[in-house]
Amino acid sequence: MNQVFALADCNSFYASCERVFDPSLAGRPVIVLSNNDGCVIARTAEAKALGIVGFEPVFKYQAIIERHDVAVFSANFTLYGDLSDRVMTVLRSFAPQTEVYSIDEAFLTLTGLPEPPDPYCRRIRGTVRQWTGLPVSIGIGPTKTLAKLANRIAKKHPEHEGVFDLTGRPDLDALLDSVDVQDVWGVGHRYGKFLRARGVDTARRLRDLPDAYVKKHLTVVGLRTVEELRGNPCIAVQEARKPKQAILTSRSFGRDIGTLPELREAAAEFASMSAEKLRAQRSAAAFVTVFVETNSFREGPQYSNTATVGLAEPSDYTPRLIASAREGLARIFRPGYPYKRCGVLLSGLVPAVAAQRDCFAAEQRPAYGGALMRALDGLNARWGRGTLKYAAAGVARPWRMRQLRLSPRYTTTWDDLPVARAV
DNA sequence: TCTGGGGTCCTAGGACCC
């Protein structure tokens, strides 16, 4: 039996989330900014129509924003994460298999459905809208890559009303010819440029390239993409999320940071945050990597460097990881530079219970360490992130992000709960 | 004068995704 995949993807997800709890935003252009209120990372259709481009710095659009009364928000990932969970819950109720692919999209398997997939997906779309308030578009195809492509068509052409089915279409070639090669899932900036320079500028032309040529220039990954464009499924729906192999916390600072003590605090904070994510997936890390960077967008002396510190044995104990991050930082810190970004990466992850012990190493953590971490994580989950933290991460936090236009955490914090009043 | 071949592991770098 031919397989059928669907990709459900929320429209302008972050911006749509802001609208859910503020109906006055309906019909108004809305944009959401990256951390530090730097770039535009989400735009509603109204904002796109004004010519606002994604991932461009917001200051370029100041005039447009004022003239057209664009609603501007700092990214509120707490809110988006919670609304994402709600959408995924609805989607899961409609398909035997779902893969949550990102915060705003999921693949569904619809193979063997007793009815045509198009009307079924329109029901899914209506239900998501009704139960969560969020608009979603759905693409249907014989492979994940083609479902993705169908989703793009559904979004681009409003006349399809949010659902497009690419299976069994006699005009498939023409449809694939209407899609820019770089809009194919798996073809990014570099490959797009490479292919276009050789006249391969549409999805159909990519599909029809010889295997050997694709493998040579786009590796086996590209070959999989091409096979999928031909309708041969190579990429399976993965229900269970594999544990992460690396965990990174990094930030650009709200302002330049020049001193080691301030950077040490930032590194400690990022190590703590990474450690929390690490314990959430019950892993321990064997390596701690820290990096610092100056602002490459600006003139002046640049410096960036990375240091990796190996642990005597894998650990999930925050003080241990903070100490290693600081050790790495001490190695790469050079005075006199205006630092803009820092991050802490944990790698060499193993299941915490199976962590290889080193009987000759100095004690990595006290006997009460495990209980302490559980208490720490429990309190922060119950009362909000940062309720309990290590003093090493500092209090003044001069490096913290700028978020001037943050919306309330409507769904996850009692104090931010929306209130309905009778008038 | 002659100087293998194959395997594994690790890392850095580069591509991609959202």
Place this chain on the structure above:
DNA sequence: TCTGGGGTCCTAGGACCC
């Protein structure tokens, strides 16, 4: 003045082994 953050996978090349 103001330019995100967090991941994955693949390949090439070097170290090392037999």
